[in-house]
Amino acid sequence: MKANIVAVSNRLDSRRGLALVYRALVLLVAVGAYFGGLLMVDALFDARLPVVMFAVFFLPALLRAWLMVYWLVRKDPRAGVGAANEKVI
Secondary structure, rough: OOHHHHHHHHHHHHHHHHHHHHHHHHHHHHHHHHHHHHHHHHHHOOHHHHHHHHHHHHHHHHHHHHHHHHHHHHOOOOHHHHHHOEOOO
């Protein structure tokens, strides 16, 4: 019985490790897209209002990507829930 618990725990830890790598890559892509978009909007428009609007509009996507990595590292139950409450782990 104890060996089965250890085997299940090891399997969950390996899945959590893969999920962490996946979420870290999503965070890197989100950060790159966010700052790339800011640079693009800044290059296209002379006014600062479009840059501020872009930054404010897309900031929640960046924060959500960060929170998913943070919750997974802390082993918070919220890390297992993806978009529209679907299970991802």
